Amino acid sequence: MSDLRERATALDSADPLSALRELFTLDDTVYLDGNSLGALPRHVPARMQHVITREWGSLRIRSWDESGWWTAPERIGDRIAPLVGAAAGQIVVGDSTSVNVFKAVVAASRLAGGGRDEILVDATTFPTDGYIAGSAARMTGHRVVPVAPADVPAALGPRTAAVLLNHVDYRSGRLHDLPGLTAAVHAAGALAVWDLCHSAGALPVGLDAHRVDLAVGCTYKYLNGGPGSPAYLYVAERHQEAFDSPLPGWTSHADPFGMTPGYVPADGSVRGRVGTPDILSMLALEASLDVWDGVSVDAVRAKSLALTDFFLECVAAYVPEGRVTPVTPAAHGERGSQVSLRCEVPAETEPVMRALVERGVVGDLRRPDILRFGFTPLYVGFADAERAARVLAEVLGV
């Protein structure tokens, strides 16, 4: 057994989170795509059978009250809250990330008040944020200014209404400086909107501590909520009273069953709702969140960094220099929970990932030349990291 395999075994033995893997339905695949779709927690199928057969099938309409369906968006929001450093009452679950980006960017630009006509948008963003911010800007009389996160401080000014940033870059895995950038945005009198899709559940976010204004995130990556599970919206408590949603659906009304023609928004995080909550997807997410009981995000972060360090070390040891190049930063303070490797020969990217999947190592790719490997500390171990690097070397014909 090689030295790295021995080290992996030792690291797994010493891993305080290793027992959590048993909570998930996994086979002998090395699943490094939890940054796209988290694995299934074992207890979710039984819970969903109950939801479907008992709550829908038997109680039917009574479940809106008796099974707690109506209050699910805020209840589940409050379970996500500690994972992203938010006090209760500020997160509501529902709709897709894209729809929540629209709510957040429009609301932020309104909160900024008149006289500020620019919305700065992370130029390296996951595309939907940029597309949706463009629509929000068009519909509120602002203009979008694309800017790389590192250049945001220089681009801020008296015209800046809001800034939309990704906490972790989906392509490179780079972690951006949420505390520093948020402070810079505030110093310019603007609002900071953060997209947490690639950070929530993988590392500490500290929304309240860093006085983030609004945030959105998906729940199907590191939060394991299931395919297309509903996203969430964070509106800091200090902004809730003035939060002016562009999607004022009936479930955000102060008296939804009054069914009055005039819209009067509810107080608190409920104001971020729109239409009828999609209960099946939402309750699968709620059940999935059970795996976090008693788990510290700091411990997850420590393991995540150890895993990605070790994977990078294995890649360096097994794969000859020049075949792939890490684009994820080496510095811990700039690294999310994935490792992205650029293929020297872009045309190899797709066949390499296909061959990896065939050999039981599941990652994904981003065109034209990025191999992505996501490390979910709840169920990925050090032996997985070593095997992934070893199989990558095999596939590259080393």
Place this chain on the structure above:
Amino acid sequence: MSDLRERATALDSADPLSALRELFTLDDTVYLDGNSLGALPRHVPARMQHVITREWGSLRIRSWDESGWWTAPERIGDRIAPLVGAAAGQIVVGDSTSVNVFKAVVAASRLAGGGRDEILVDATTFPTDGYIAGSAARMTGHRVVPVAPADVPAALGPRTAAVLLNHVDYRSGRLHDLPGLTAAVHAAGALAVWDLCHSAGALPVGLDAHRVDLAVGCTYKYLNGGPGSPAYLYVAERHQEAFDSPLPGWTSHADPFGMTPGYVPADGSVRGRVGTPDILSMLALEASLDVWDGVSVDAVRAKSLALTDFFLECVAAYVPEGRVTPVTPAAHGERGSQVSLRCEVPAETEPVMRALVERGVVGDLRRPDILRFGFTPLYVGFADAERAARVLAEVLGV
């Protein structure tokens, strides 16, 4: 046995749709709330176990391709299409009804072109349509003009950009004249947007035949898709190329995995997508639609009218005049698939419905004084209608 009970038995025996009831999970409750949450089709739990354990749990990320997740929004849209009289390729499933109202009203106002600054909105609408239309108008420089459906023809003019109407009124059960009103809207050079929440699955709609421009609807009422199952958006083929969504999320992009910073919309119904589809809710809907295989909407409509006729007859026979008054029109051409009864004493509305539910007759109410009874022809029979009226009379202390 009373005459009406004998008639109910005979009507059920002659009912060509009576066998469909066996496709649903029902107990001895008379379930007259399918216009709020449709009953559970029996085969859905097993199908969802497969989706959760096999597609999510085992195939994981591969299911986006191998299990057909990615194409589900249009595939399911094409299954709804024949139920609302639409050719394939014009309906996409996803998001809530409220979000789809926003897409449809904004897009319609843009399609109408400049110089038209009014959006007429059904003054009796389910409230969310009005709230969302108000936001759409505010963000596109239009103003909302509330107008009763019957008064729409007189309110139309050269300033009208779009008209948002409900096919069936959620409160009264009144069916509005979709063909006539759509023609009037077109004669004024405006676009007609119809909300089908209370008609799809209960009666013929004829979207294509009547040249409706855009339409939205929910799927958890007469389509039995499950609690909060995703809604749908219809964009008539002739408008698709110019359809300009206010929510241009990444899944509506012509090359979504190109992940380019510039938004280029896909052709066809895909353009109505926003974010990642909520797969669990969506595939429960898809499974539920199996109950429609071989079922004619005309037969459903015929049974619906016979059921509501018979229920009204039983109410008239059992409940002394003056205690409750039907507000649902007697004329077939003006009746949806529900019967709404106004309580003479508004304060009795809530206790009467509570007592009905306790005695196994489940309807619901709309404040201040409306008892609602929805008739889903797929699983409600004539004996149910007779029993509901009889128990209502008992509850009213007759």
